[in-house]
Amino acid sequence: MNAHKPEPLTLSLSVNGQTYDLQVPARKLLSDVLREDLGLTGTHVGCEHGVCGACTVLIDGRPARACLTFAAQMEGHDITTIEAVGRPDALSVLQQALHEEHGLQCGFCTPGIVMTFEHYLRENPAPTADEVRDVLSGNLCRCTGYQNIVAAVLKAAARMRGEAA
Amino acid sequence: MKPAQFTYHRPASLAEALALLRTHGSSAKSLAGGQSLGPMLNMRLARPDHLVDLNDLIELDSVRVSDDMVEIGALTRHHRVANAPELRRSLPLLSAAAASIGHYAIRQRGTIGGSLAHADPAAQLPLIAVTLGASLVIAGLQGTRNVVAADFLQSIMTVDLRDGELITALRFPLPVGGFWAFEHFSRRHGDFAIVSVALNFAQDADGKIDALRLGLGGVDTVPLRLPEIEARAQGRPADEDTIRELAAATASAIAPEDSAQVPASYRRRLAETLVIRAFQSALNREEGA
Ligand SMILES: Cc1cc2nc3c(=O)[nH]c(=O)nc-3n(C[C@H](O)[C@H](O)[C@H](O)COP(=O)(O)OP(=O)(O)OC[C@H]3O[C@@H](n4cnc5c(N)ncnc54)[C@H](O)[C@@H]3O)c2cc1C
Ligand code: FES
Ligand code: FES
Numbered sequence: 001m002n003a004h005k006p007e008p009l010t011l012s013l014s015v016n017g018q019t020y021d022l023q024v025p026a027r028k029l030l031s032d033v034l035r036e037d038l039g040l041t042g043t044h045v046g047c048e049h050g051v052c053g054a055c056t057v058l059i060d061g062r063p064a065r066a067c068l069t070f071a072a073q074m075e076g077h078d079i080t081t082i083e084a085v086g087r088p089d090a091l092s093v094l095q096q097a098l099h100e101e102h103g104l105q106c107g108f109c110t111p112g113i114v115m116t117f118e119h120y121l122r123e124n125p126a127p128t129a130d131e132v133r134d135v136l137s138g139n140l141c142r143c144t145g146y147q148n149i150v151a152a153v154l155k156a157a158a159r160m161r162g163e164a165a
Numbered sequence: 166m167k168p169a170q171f172t173y174h175r176p177a178s179l180a181e182a183l184a185l186l187r188t189h190g191s192s193a194k195s196l197a198g199g200q201s202l203g204p205m206l207n208m209r210l211a212r213p214d215h216l217v218d219l220n221d222l223i224e225l226d227s228v229r230v231s232d233d234m235v236e237i238g239a240l241t242r243h244h245r246v247a248n249a250p251e252l253r254r255s256l257p258l259l260s261a262a263a264a265s266i267g268h269y270a271i272r273q274r275g276t277i278g279g280s281l282a283h284a285d286p287a288a289q290l291p292l293i294a295v296t297l298g299a300s301l302v303i304a305g306l307q308g309t310r311n312v313v314a315a316d317f318l319q320s321i322m323t324v325d326l327r328d329g330e331l332i333t334a335l336r337f338p339l340p341v342g343g344f345w346a347f348e349h350f351s352r353r354h355g356d357f358a359i360v361s362v363a364l365n366f367a368q369d370a371d372g373k374i375d376a377l378r379l380g381l382g383g384v385d386t387v388p389l390r391l392p393e394i395e396a397r398a399q400g401r402p403a404d405e406d407t408i409r410e411l412a413a414a415t416a417s418a419i420a421p422e423d424s425a426q427v428p429a430s431y432r433r434r435l436a437e438t439l440v441i442r443a444f445q446s447a448l449n450r451e452e453g454a
Contacts, residue, residue: 004214006172026173026216029207048166049204056270063270068203072173073196073218116270137355138268 016084031066042082053139056112082111094156103152105143168206187329197279239278258345262289287357292388296380342367346443360435412440
């Protein structure tokens, strides 16, 4: 079988504006390095084949599946995880809207949804409900039934445009 | 679900990438967006000893529109194919199809070259490449060659790509007519389509169908163009009777696989319905919009 035994790589990763030097095997997924090596457990792991969206982070500002990315690929790129969005006493506009609209229950899917829409709402500040649903199709939620997430994203978008209280 | 061990390579140039692929032959795999290869590695359906990451070859992330052709670099992401204004103008069928691939985050990473090389029979971009008569530019250490998409795609996940070769670009001839549509059906939004239909045509001065190109995905091991149906449409009025006749003829012309989940008869009916919808949406859209 596969007798291939490569040496671990020495990497320098930029995550949430901080530089981390670490040694990891080439095959180690970005999602696992974030959680196990850096202790950033806000990035969740559901399916490990790109379908559920729980592991979504930003790579150079754009949403991407951390489970379909190797940490080894990320030298020279900026990674942003949920830990960089808001604080418990100062939620982001989107997090606040999710809270108010009951856009989460267990919260497993929430980090991936927040990361996806933090970027999407910058690209499209005035989405329709259909557009929000199209983007949300990339994030599975087993609890909410999605309606409240759509309402929260639309509310956050309106607030960011200065059109809603 | 973790990949098997591999050695990671990050070439800085196409020449370096080709040299690495040549050295490691069939024990190497190239990695573009990772949106198909990633799951295969995680599930250990693929276990290469060497992974050659193409993501630093930014010169392959490119769009060039000339008088008679559009050239799209292999590393161009689906999101750019869907949104670049020059592509939405020159190849609206391709942009619309790219916008329907999987989900938003998938489209940020997945590339047009990766989609063609992966050759899923239900994938959007191979279907549009076949429908519009695109060709692929393939580089090896000995030089480059051009292959038309219909010859490149040989069977399910089987393509005309030898060890040590890379796709560097796709070349699309400019479509002849302003009428186009992409219609697909999947059970959940963002899933691979069960059947998809792409068409493009012009209308002559009397409003008759001219130069129809009709492609179907999900009805065979590779995307198909249907020349008999295209010929049958030539010079016919684009009215309801013609459209229904062409849709019925399409359903009889295909021989989809019969499976427990999706019976062949179901795929045929989907094909018929989607051909009707495609003509209707092409005709309803204001030309140029
Ligand atoms: C949840 C999910 C949903 C998806 N839904 C759809 C969908 O609805 N429709 C659809 O079409 N696709 C879908 N995809 C797949 C997606 O489109 C992929 O981006 C695409 O199939 C492969 O492109 P990639 O750049 O990610 O290639 P990779 O995954 O990096 O590579 C795929 C294969 O192509 C080879 N390769 C890559 N680039 C080159 C090159 N330049 N030259 C030669 N070989 C190369 C690799 O060696 C590998 O064998 C989905 C993926 C996911 C995870
Ligand atoms: S864990 Fe990455 S998409 Fe599900
Ligand atoms: S809140 Fe539980 S999965 Fe979405």
